[in-house]
Amino acid sequence: GQNIDQPTEMTATEGAIVQINCTYQTSGFNGLFWYQQHAGEAPTFLSYNVLDGLEEKGRFSSFLSRSKGYSYLLLKELQMKDSASYLCAVRDGNYQLIWGAGTKLIIKP
Amino acid sequence: EAGVAQSPRYKIIEKRQSVAFWCNPISGHATLYWYQQILGQGPKLLIQFQNNGVVDDSQLPKDRFSAERLKGVDSTLKIQPAKLEDSAVYLCASSPGRQDQETQYFGPGTRLLVL
Numbered sequence: 391g392q393n394i395d396q397p398t399e400m401t402a403t404e405g406a407i408v409q410i411n412c413t414y415q416t417s418g419f420n421g422l423f424w425y426q427q428h429a430g431e432a433p434t435f436l437s438y439n440v441l442d443g444l445e446e447k448g449r450f451s452s453f454l455s456r457s458k459g460y461s462y463l464l465l466k467e468l469q470m471k472d473s474a475s476y477l478c479a480v481r482d483g484n485y486q487l488i489w490g491a492g493t494k495l496i497i498k499p
Numbered sequence: 500e501a502g503v504a505q506s507p508r509y510k511i512i513e514k515r516q517s518v519a520f521w522c523n524p525i526s527g528h529a530t531l532y533w534y535q536q537i538l539g540q541g542p543k544l545l546i547q548f549q550n551n552g553v554v555d556d557s558q559l560p561k562d563r564f565s566a567e568r569l570k571g572v573d574s575t576l577k578i579q580p581a582k583l584e585d586s587a588v589y590l591c592a593s594s595p596g597r598q599d600q601e602t603q604y605f606g607p608g609t610r611l612l613v614l
Contacts, residue, residue, distance in 0.1 A: 394541075423602070432590055432605035433542070477541055481601065486555060489541035 392416045394490035396478050401496045402468055410463045410476050410493045418483015424452050424463045425477040427492065433477055436463070465495075473497045501526065503606035505591050511612045517579040520609045522591030523572070529596025530554075532603060533566055533576050536588045548574065549596060581613045 393415045402408040414422070421440040425433035439445055439454035439461060451464040463476055475492040482488055504523040512518050524531050529550050534542035545564065547554040551571035559566070563582070568574040578585055588610050592603040 421601075432608050435602050435604070438602060479541075485601065486547075487544070487601075487603070489543070491539070491541045 392480075392482060392488050394478055394480060394488055396476075396490045396493045398491070399494045399496065401498060402465075404468055404470060404497055404499050406468050407464065407466050408468060408495065410465070410478075410495065412461045412463070412478030412490060414459050414461070414478070414480045414488070414490075416480050416482040416488055419456060420481040420483065420485055422452075422454055422461050423479045423481070423487070424450075424461075425479065427475045427477055429474070436476075468497050470497050470499070503591055503593055503604055505589075505606035505609055507609055508607060509610045509612075511614065512581055513614050514583055515580040517577065518581055518611065519575055519577045520589050520591075520611075522574045522576070522606060524574075524591070524593030525604055527595070528593035528604075529571075530594045530601075531568055531574050532590075532592040532594075533574070534590040534592065536590055536608075538587075542590055545576070578611075581611075583613050586611055586613045 395413045423438050424436040426436050427433040437452040444453045449466045454461045475494045477492045478490040480488050506521050531548045533545045536542045545559045546556040546566045548568040551568050566576045588608045590608045591606045594601050594603045
């Protein structure tokens with residue numbers, strides 16, 4: 391079967407750095423997405439990786455290793471507004487998007 | 500550019516009643532998705548349309564759920580009759596429809612409570 395694993399919840403301090411990991415097992419691979427979802431709101435697109443390596447976008451970076459079936463989302467200079475759930479999703483060999491359950495990130499002052 | 504529109508935003512019904520949700524995707528987006536998201540879980544795909552054709556409805560409970568996108572633009576998702584376990588947020592998303600541009604853009608969702 392196809393599977394996406396992420397930690398259920400993480401806690402970090404304002405101003406610090408946090409890394410949210412995602413491991414996946416899918417039938418084929420055509421890209422990995424990270425979405426941010428604030429409580430009670432819809433997911434919003436953060437990043438997309440299809441090749442190995444690091445993609446940087448401001449305070450957020452996303453890394454992919456296809457051989458290891460692994461990605462992480464790195465958030466720097468954490469702000470209170472970064473408190474949200476972070477969803478990892480993988481597009482499989484049939485171009486269908488498989489979603490993880492999300493990681494709830496709690497930022498403390 | 501206008502985003503994905505959904506209505507209603509909230510709906511409370513009793514079990515065994517019927518309910519319908521509406522979605523208007525981003526203009527020009529060929530692909531439309533309906534998701535069910537239960538609190539604390541990731542989105543679960545119910546149905547995917549490419550223009551007015553169904554691409555994937557493998558996880559749609561067809562005995563009670565139906566969806567249509569007759570003109571290949573807006574879409575309606577219906578539940579008839581509703582069960583308690585249908586309480587969830589129903590998200591609509593759209594994407595351009597090209598495999599190299601498949602970032603999905605979500606609407607605000609409809610929060611359904613079945614009593």
